[in-house]
Amino acid sequence: MEIDADALAVVPLDTDAARDPGLAGAKAANLARAAGVGLPVLPGFVVVPAARAAGVPSGPDALRAAWRDLGGADGRPLVVRSSSAHEDTEDSSMAGRFESVLDVRGWEAFTAAVRRVQDSAARVGDLVPAPRRGDGAAPAGAPARKAPDATAAGDGADAADAGMSVLVQPMLTAAAGGVMFGADPVEGRFDRILVSAVTGGPEQLVDGSTQGVRYQLSRHGHRLHIEPELPRAQLPLNRRMLAQLVRLARRTERVYGSPQDVEFGFDADGTLWLFQSRPITAMAARPSRHARLLGPGPVAETLPNVLQPLEEDLWLAPMNQGLTLALDIAGAAPRRVLRRTPVVRGVDGRAAADLLLLGAAPPAHPVLNFINPAPGARRAASAWRVGRLRSALPLLARDLAADVDRQLHDLAAPHQLLGGELLDAVAWGRTVIASLHAQESLAGALLSDDPGNTAAGEALAVLAEGREGGLTDEELISRHPVLLALLPPGLAERGGLPEHIGRHGLPRGVGFLSVREGLRLRIRWVQEMQTAMVREVGARMDAHCPAAERDRIALLRWSELSGVADGGGRPADLAARTPRPDTPPLPAAFRLAEGRPVAVAVGRRPKGGTAGQGAGGGQGTGTAWHGEGDRPAGAVLVVRSLSPALAPLLPELSGMVAETGSVLSHLAVLAREYGVPTVVGVPGALDRFPPGTRLRVDGGTGAVEQVAAPAAPGEQAATPPAPGERPAGPAAAQEQPGAMTAAGKEAAA
Template identity: 30%
Template structure:
């Protein structure tokens, strides 16, 4: 007979403070917390879970009220974690709660050993497990001991680690409450943990078991060296076994297969990989003591094609220098843009709104299905070579997949690829454009400038046009974006780099290390470096105007941005910023995401950068002077290399000189295709914002910019039926904010969940140095500044910028940086190009750089060899 619920439920009308686990399920999160709700769910589904009860969140709420936590949470000056713990422990357990716990404990048996575990409402959630953040007490015997353990579990909601973890995951401590699980102990002969997917490699087809004799808590806490076994999830076959502690294996093959079967059932019940705890008692009975989602696995993109077999997904977000998530609209836009690539090749998508089936999203990041590329001779030859200069580490990862028998060659002939490329080249006159660019580079630059001018001048429907017409204009812009820009702007760029490659081949070993990289310094006609130098000129004007300089010194970027919008900044700053934004206001940090405000909408980042520029008082480090010296160095090296080539023949010298000259006249245009695409996105954003305003006026959305948390198909439907989508927007915003905290994004991901980079050993680096790709020649030693997001970043002049990746929105920071280290990128990625042009030593493609280098740590950046040496490491 279950007495506890009746005793508490009818006590003065209170909610139950104690509930048997078997009466709970997944819907009882608010009452029982994540752990207890999961255990009740498992019991209800027939899993072998030890009996027990839950001290509900209502009991905690009573104690918290008596302890005065509400007042503490309202006090921003309070030492929240420490003071909350002290108050919880000082407050006595309410008498009726103590009585209910004693009665429920007696139901389990006389003096039975129990485990007392915390169960927070923010725990064992699909996006954050909170494993180990609150306390657990084992082998607790006796009513007084159980009550004391419950009391201490309540206090553990306020450990420093738990408070920090909640903050990092966007969980409001004020709304988090704690229940406590009291569960009969299993007299374990062996116990441990089991993951139904491999948490290291991400492979969903493997089960990983860690086990040790005795209680499983020793395995969880890391206080023992457990047996480690990796098994095939389908067959239970042992793939890897490592005994722990020098002992015999503590599990038989039969017990391992039983564990795999149990794990498969739990995963099937929840529909996703699970992190479980288990125990086997002296009689050989297997018990499940806990299950929660494996939250560290990166989600696998869902295939958009019917092709079977293993798929290879390439992270396009990282290739574009973006580690943060894209908004849902940003993803939808790129799916349509992916369809425009198909249109360029003469194979438009069946559904223009859905776009290309090979462009998909996972965790808010863009992924391309590159399986056909990996399985073709032409793809293997070309794609990794492109990545060598864009995102070099991805090229290494992809090449390692070529030996996987599951990804064997299917398309061996080059002929179909050559035919497709030839048709596109002929349709757009690409060969002629390349030749014309080499013969008359100035004329080629004028032609590509006209592409951007036509994009700016294109007439679009106004705000008074029907919303459907504006949406059609959005689809028209996006569907033709790539055909409009790429075949007209890219050929002169290709001509410049082809000339560079020819010069490098003809020079051979006569070019010393760093020489060819220096040729690419200070390149003219680069729209991004022109932008940054224009911003520096504005800073110079502001420095000379005391009211403007004082405004930057004394105001916060957000407040200054508000003053700019009100036309209330000092005249020099107001006018200068307005002129700058008239040309470059279409840009932004994470500018490939149409859902991100442009600088013209919110110039706070730029105002912060301008304020930072005022700190630079060394005239030798003035960016315009540094850039001019880079130009002079490049021209000197061109002359030197030409002279060296001439020693091997007059004709060779003439060709090398011509090729290097065309490199410098054309290679700087490499930023222009993206700039023009960003111009398209700016126009698309304006149209979508106007549609969002219409939807907000009809109550479909709460505000206009909520439209960027929908996709294009949803907007089309919303314009037709007018149903409210505010709940959808709220859920999307919460998911987006959670994803903003994700640090790890795989470069390449297989459809079975494997992260190939995690499986393969990284490059060997001696003596603590970090190895990457040489991106900009030179060596610098300085203090590191790790920056994960550029908005609001304060980079002191001469500091080494250490970043996950960069896009044009980051580059204003480059002007005062002493060096650059990036986790992503290759020798011709955006960050590398800009670093070279500013003469900043740079190393890119350094795995884990932002976690292996600390702000304030002195580092040496060797941009010639591609090595970063933190303080204390000995260069090889």
Template identity: 25%
Template sequence: MEVSGAGGGGKAAGLDALVAAGARVPEWTVLGTEVFAEFLSAAGLSERFTAFVNAQDLGSALTAAADLRAAVTAVALPDGVRAAIDGAYARVGGTVAVRSSGVGEDGGADSFAGQFDSFLHVTGAEAVAERVRRCWASGFAERAVRYAFARDRPPITELAVVLQRFVAARASGVLFTVDPVSGDADRLVVSAVYGLGEGLVSGAVDADTAVIDPAGAVLELTIGAKEQEYLPGPGDGLVATDVDAERRAAPVLAAAELAELAGRGRELATALGGPQDIEWAIDADGLWFLQARPITTLGAIAGGSDQALDQGAGEHVPAGELRIWDNSNIIESFNGITSPLTFTVAAGIYGRVYRGYAKSLDVPEAQLRQLDSWTPYLLGRFNGRVYYNLLHWYRMVGIAPGYPLNRKVLEAALGVAEPLPDDIARTLRPFTFGSPLLRARSRLRTAVTYRRRLRDIDSMMAAFSAEFYRVYDRYEAVEYSDGAEAYAAYREVDRDLVERWGPMMVLDAVLLTLTGTMFLLTRLFLPRAPESLLLAVLGPGADVESAEPARAMTALAERAHADPAVAELVRGTDPALAYTALDEAGHRSFLREVDTYLDRYGYRSLDELKLEVPDLREDPSGLFVMLRSALGRIGADDTAVPGADTVDPDAYLDAHLRGLRRRIYDRVRTKTARCAAHRERLRFCRTRAFGMVKRMIRAMGRDLAARGVLDDFTDVFELTVDELCACYDSAPAPELRARIAARRIARTADAGLVAPARFETRGTDFTQAALAAQGWVPVADVPAAAPGDVLGGIPSAAGVVEGSAVVVDEPRDVAGGILVTYRTDPGWVAALPSASALVIERGSPLTHVAIVARELGVPTVVQVPGSTRRLRTGMRVRVDGTAGTVTVLADGGAESGA
């Protein structure tokens, strides 16, 4: 072994550090940068090298690099250079690994991981000399040049090569001394494969992954498929060999080996001065450390790259400053585990749209700049779940006039179970001013503009709809055959629609104001009115556009019910096969009606704002799931209890309110209903827009998979929007596959956690243990509710129904039962005709589905804590949508395992 010095490059420096820290490292030596410089000079390649170094743009750099790479590969090795290579090989001898070691490679800022070539299991002087030449040539490979330009760094031009004794490993892998995705220092991560590590670093082998805590205990262990292992071949190089089923299902490393790795890893991280990415191997002689480099992505996490995926969307929060996270009705849009792409697209849109909203209210430029410190962080993502950054939403409400009233309505609209204390709410200003006079002048201008928007909201909605459908009609029917074309369309649509959407957010503020006014008028004019009256009078009207899919689904179910053969086939066929089965059975008339539904509403889906969920056109099985449920409702007995309080708002008002007060009430009510209908239309436009973007994203995913950037097109959803854009604007990040793999592993672990409805953080320095103390714990069995138990919630749609509970995570096989679910999204609307009542654990009476449920007369209770865990499919329950209760009845049992 020899110490390299600066001329040995990044890998050699890492090996120096490992040896100095007392790590067990296989014998090695280095051909320093001076050997490569001598090669360029003696081979007559200096001018070509200078042309590459002086290239100012990516195109000219790629051209110069290709010319130089071809020459490096073709020219004969000068005698002095060959002697240096032979001498280095003699110092190690036997079978070696030949690894690139550029100056700047494996550094603290840029890893250049995978950009240069390395070769394992190389024997003999001729083979070693050829592999050294190929390592040099790889310094000018297109991927390495693009990586440097994408990172805004100069390409590496000082090239060294490490020769290291080859370890014939029975197991190998990578050790991260902190979690490389979240940056959590309490989680050390080990990836392990059988045989050599080539399969792991290339992504060809699905590795075991273990997460280990500071005490050495294994917190999580994911067993990879490990279908193959890479072993030394009969000559130079490696061969992939199948792993038998028994070894594939077993962990690569024993608990004692994991503990040893974890302990040594933490020691090395301390000795090397920070978190490390360490390559290791185990052979018959024990554990070896092959290389080490700083974990470069941690800087990006701290600066908001991967931090945009977890723990506050990358917002810098001063130490000790409070943040409150509430999932409220955000889960109507983003239920459960939400992909990185969906979250980062949504968070970016929210931030830009609400800045545009403030600008449309004539907020001064200085105050708009202040918004940039918090509007990008209206959402956060924790363990894969999306939350409102609640304090910022209160700030957002303060942009428009009427904050004291509007914030109370906001709490109802979001379904916030615990209102914010007044002493906190009063401090949440959206921006500050230099003097009271400036503040008064600005707020007066905003109030005048807001009043004008309130007056003109109908014409604003008409103009927006016309422009939206102009853009939508232009892009909706395009079949993208090229990823770059889809990307260009996505960027244009994103800019156009976000710019137009911002001013329309005044509609939410106007609806808050009007709803609050209706609440005050009801309390003032009708102090004895039942609580359900306000919900009844706030409806957008029976003709609201968002109810159309439900009505169309009911009509389709009635058409199927009229033909027993069709109905039987729909009920008895796997939804994924139903379309083909109907076609083969000759039911083409009915299929034409199905196609009509798909033409009109095919952009929809369950979880329709999640980009990873295919729409009905791509996967029509969702339509047949809902159709089967709607069929079950046709002809079912009416289970409503006689005498249920289903307030007729007009009859109640006729009986209790007359004269001037009635005229005032009706005027505000009409305006409120019209704005509620506008809001539903706007949300319908949002659904259409996301459906359009889904098709563009899928085209990009398939393009990137075809180009070899991704292993599968669905990997695109594991990228952030910035990472996706980089694939087209510059070059894919070299560690993209590793990030995707880490995120998929994290997704599996996240799915096993309970997601609390609300929790708090302070600053950014909090741990998983702190989150666990607030409810982020593994899913535990919750005892079922007993007969007589009453689960309380918020009344949302009046009526009383008794029936069998059907606990579902998607609208399937409800068949007239009482649908119990954690949350709904607008895609559930088509399934409402199949349910006799709704019980929703999270949400609010003002959410999309709750509004449509009232229009369709489906009794509904929302915000029923623990309902999906305490109720079981088959339980007999009574839902009182007027009182907001769910009572477990004595008759009727639960299905086992439900």
């Protein structure tokens, strides 16, 4: 179908009319505005519906004259692009949604290209973006946005009926080109400029056919990173070109009031040209300068799953109270900081700790390190308290454990209690969990050389004997509650105990657990008691609840549970509440921006490897395994977090790497006992080390090094262990389970 030239008008790009996005479309209007302030823009014109362009030359003669003046009659290639009022805006770029035609030669090809672009206007009805969530004030450090020019209003159908504006410019034969962002939209950083460039025109990048070379620059033009690293002669851009781009980024930001997404090209003479400029959309929120450094590591093992509201109130709030008390007693942080800063909080339903307060991150001036509390206790008053506490803590802990055991033993079965008695038991649990967490964390800090078994190790030994006796999981847990150390808490039905039990020792009894392990086990027992009481409340609620409100006990808050326990007072919106979804695990270290976690790097990555936190166990080499499918001989288990359920696998492993976790977790302690090299706090480990990757793990330094990529099908990569490393395969399984390597002792000291 041919174009109706009588219904078209021509607006030169260097006129005031071209700066009106309601007439020329956003793309052309942005370029016209740039040309008006002297930015390097190629000449051109905009084809618009004549009905919208009163006083503008229109008709076939005007269109042919504009085409001729641009060199079309002389065989000069042209670029014909869309310029919709809906694209290149702050709300949406609509990148690639509409038609663009390159290398257009001759009048017939030109009119056909204009028609193709106009026809793509029909797509706008389905593509007009909805308002983005979270629009509002710019993040801290962002330049204030100027009010945008007036844009065309109306829905997609109106836009299609009105006709698509079409931008026409000469086609530049670019020596180099690409895309530039005046800020980093992924990390929300306004102090970075990102450039992707190729030899030739930017269309290779835009259509995804070429990845190009990626440059990360400072606002002053310093090259911070180039990927991939190539010889200088093979790079598409030299220093002079990069300097020109940085100046262009700053100028476009001043013109438009915000960092821009720019397409550019350099001609054969090295002259820079601006092809397109639009606001950066979907800019990631950036944490404020004072946002706390958070991470799941210190608490991921205790509360590894997504917490529903009541679980958060029953277990997370007391944990925060207990850890705050411990830090205060040790003098590890000023009370004014502890009053306003939660030590533990919920983020998207998952538990996260303040890494600096707990000494789980390497700050410039550590407050408290739970492996060695000395730096946080150097003040004289704190040193005196800590000294007395170190000597008294074992006795205090034993008294608390005995009191908890007595209270749990004396509690009647849930079905025998009245509603108020059920609530009293749950409330006592919240109070005693806070006390247990306080003493447990102090024991971890002050009694790090405390001898004794781990609860997970004791549970494995008990479980092995129970499996031989053919007992069910419920029978085993009823007889041996130490087995709860292998299961995370939860108000929903709990999962089963591990089926496979590897090499194990003999059970010695809960009385042989270390002070810290004994306290942690009591926390788990109290949580299980609370679960039984809450389930009884839920069962009674179900008896006189609408069907839509049954099984929703976990969606209540603690303050709402009392009304339900008394037989009434259910929240009016209970039926409309939905459980929190099983969201992905939190980053190993992050800060909050607009309530959402933004991952940050902590520590330095060693050259040729990955840095984490060594949890002991010496050194080892093996094949990465994610816990699914057949386990390779001498596997290095790579997981998101350390779960007690992984304990049966330890004797068969050559190493273990976790994205989050604590060196004092059950599993890390047990791994040291088995001599399994373990490293925690390795962000993105599952993505970095796919199954089959040969890894070298150093539990002393925290280094994880890839020594060979995954082998191709039919091949088997083998790397002999270095001197002193844990051997892979059967040799590893013959080591003494209780032996701790020098590196492990050093990490635990």
